[in-house]
Amino acid sequence: MKFKFYPRESRIYDFLKFPRLIYFDKNKNETDDNFEEFVITSYVEFVKEAEEKLAPYRKEIQKFYAGHFYHEYDFIDLVSRTHTIFNYEDEKEYLDMLLTLEDSEIIKSIVHSIIAINEEGHSYSDVAMERVEKISSNKEDLISFIKDLPIEAASKWNLFLIIEEPVDHVKNYVDLMYKILPIFESIYSSYEAEVKEYGEKLVGFLNEKGPQGLEDITYSIVKPDVVDYGETNIIISIVFSYAISIMSSVKISYVAWGLRMEEAFKYMKEINENKTNERIQVFKNLGDKTRYEVAKLIASGENSTKEIANALGVSSATISYHINNLLTSKIIKLDKVDNKHFHVVDYGFLEEVISGFMEDLKFPKND
Numbered sequence: 166m167k168f169k170f171y172p173r174e175s176r177i178y179d180f181l182k183f184p185r186l187i188y189f190d191k192n193k194n195e196t197d198d199n200f201e202e203f204v205i206t207s208y209v210e211f212v213k214e215a216e217e218k219l220a221p222y223r224k225e226i227q228k229f230y231a232g233h234f235y236h237e238y239d240f241i242d243l244v245s246r247t248h249t250i251f252n253y254e255d256e257k258e259y260l261d262m263l264l265t266l267e268d269s270e271i272i273k274s275i276v277h278s279i280i281a282i283n284e285e286g287h288s289y290s291d292v293a294m295e296r297v298e299k300i301s302s303n304k305e306d307l308i309s310f311i312k313d314l315p316i317e318a319a320s321k322w323n324l325f326l327i328i329e330e331p332v333d334h335v336k337n338y339v340d341l342m343y344k345i346l347p348i349f350e351s352i353y354s355s356y357e358a359e360v361k362e363y364g365e366k367l368v369g370f371l372n373e374k375g376p377q378g379l380e381d382i383t384y385s386i387v388k389p390d391v392v393d394y395g396e397t398n399i400i401i402s403i404v405f406s407y408a409i410s411i412m413s414s415v416k417i418s419y420v421a422w423g424l425r426m427e428e429a430f431k432y433m434k435e436i437n438e439n440k441t442n443e444r445i446q447v448f449k450n451l452g453d454k455t456r457y458e459v460a461k462l463i464a465s466g467e468n469s470t471k472e473i474a475n476a477l478g479v480s481s482a483t484i485s486y487h488i489n490n491l492l493t494s495k496i497i498k499l500d501k502v503d504n505k506h507f508h509v510v511d512y513g514f515l516e517e518v519i520s521g522f523m524e525d526l527k528f529p530k531n532d
Contacts, residue, residue: 166375166376166389166395166397167372167395167396167397168367168368168371168372168396168397168398168399169368169396169397169398169399170364170365170367170368170399170400170401171251171364171398171399171400171419172360172361172364172401173253173254173255174250174251174253174398174400174419175360175364175400175401175402176255176256176353176357176360177250177253177255177256177259178250178400178402178421179349179353179402179403179404180256180342180346180349180353181241181242181245181250181259181342182402182404182405183215183219183345183349183353183404184219184222184226184229184230184341184342184345185230185404186212186215186216186219186404187215187216187219187220187223187226187230188230189212189216208403208406208407208425211352211356211403214352215348215352218348218351218352219345219348222341222344222345225341225344226341228323228337228341229241229323229337229338229341231317231319231320231323231482238279238282238314238316238320238323238324238481239323240275240323240327240334240338241338242278243274243275243278243279244263244266244271244274244275244278244335246274246277246278246281246412246416247273247274247277247278247416248262248263248266248274248416249416249417251398251417251419256342256346256349257346260339260342260343261339263335263338263339264335264336264339266331266332266335267332268331268332269301271327271331271332271334271335272301272307272328272331273297273298273301275324275327275328276296276297276300276301276307276310277293277294277297279310279314280293280296280297281293282471283469283471307328308325311324311325311328314471315469315471315472315474315475316471316474316475316481317474317480317481353403356403356424359424360401360403360424363401363424364399364400364401367382367399367401367422367427368399370382371399376389377389382427382430383426383430384430384431384433384434386430386433386492386493386495386498387409387499388498388499388500397418397419397420398417398418398419398420399419399420399422400419400420400421400422401422401423401424402421402422402423402424403424405421405423406423406424406425406426407423407425407426407429408421408423408426408489409421409422409423409426411499411506413506429493430493433446433493433494440521441525443495443518444518444521444522444525446494447494447495447496447515447518448522449494450490450491450494450496451496453487455477455479455483455487456487456490456491458477459473459477459484459487459488459491460491460496460497460510462476462477463488463491463497463508463509463510464510468507468508470484470485470488488508491508492508495511495514496510496511496514496515497509497510497511498511498514
């Protein structure tokens with residue numbers, strides 16, 4: 166297993182995610198978690214500065230980015246899965262590439278990416294590619310495909326708007342991003358050296374330690390087998406400083422590693438070193454009704470964020486937050502089978518928690 170850091174791609178990744186920062190406070194308020202306990206001041210300042218400077222473009226941003234901090238069905242997230250951010254010199258070169266895409270290319274890219282999101286591990290099979298071609302080339306099939314997606318109505322409507330005039334949609338998006346680019350450059354420049362330094366440090370550690378290094382740096386929350394045993398591409402994100410995304414169903418797979426995740430893992434370790442606190446974190450997380458229902462659905466075998474959101478009547482962004490909390494409190498863990506990543510309940514860990522809970526409360530022992 167070898168890890169490689171990509172500083173240019175890290176910057177492009179964050180540029181494309183940057184407009185989502187206008188939704189940060191809204192999404193933070195929608196979630197009932199202890200997020201603020203370990204978020205450092207510099208990240209809060211980064212977000213606030215971005216929100217203030219992006220405010221004049223809020224209405225334009227809302228045309229291209231759904232109203233959630235985390236979202237998989239935004240136009241650029243779908244397009245960038247097949248038209249990868251890798252091997253471009255900078256943000257401008259990537260934006261200019263988007264302007265060269267034709268209607269059919271844009272539609273195929275969107276359909277392919279949606280299939281990849283829902284059928285991870287099989288998105289480049291012959292069967293999948295035949296489906297992409299069939300759906301993309303027939304307007305009725307395309308409309309039915311979007312209608313049947315397990316996402317909120319607003320996201321479906323945005324997809325309908327894209328397929329009506331794909332090239333115009335891309336042009337309008339690129340126009341917006343060129344307006345935002347100076348704002349991004351002025352803010353990102355303060356963190357760029359830190360991103361590069363940390364990215365090089367991280368891959369150096371992982372390459373030195375091998376597969377075990379991934380488990381060590383995450384304090385056993387992420388297991389080594391969730392990434393491929395070839396070369397793993399790493400990008401570092403300041404926008405999503407407290408998240409890790411394993412992008413395996415894309416043309417070039419990579420791990421988007423939040424700049425502050427190592428600190429977050431360390432924080433969770435410090436809490437969990439005290440077994441009493443560890444139990445408190447489990448019960449605290451399961452004390453949220455929605456989060457408890459998410460855990461139940463994962464236990465039943467459901468792993469699609471969209472399906473879970475649909476079943477519970479909440480947004481995919483909210484489900485992503487809850488899954489992250491279940492993961493960091495070790496109630497669930499990441500697993501991988503046949504190149505597909507999914508979450509499973511960590512029954513062994515929960516048995517230890519329940520056993521300790523029974524000891525703490527002096528449960529009577531059965532004779």
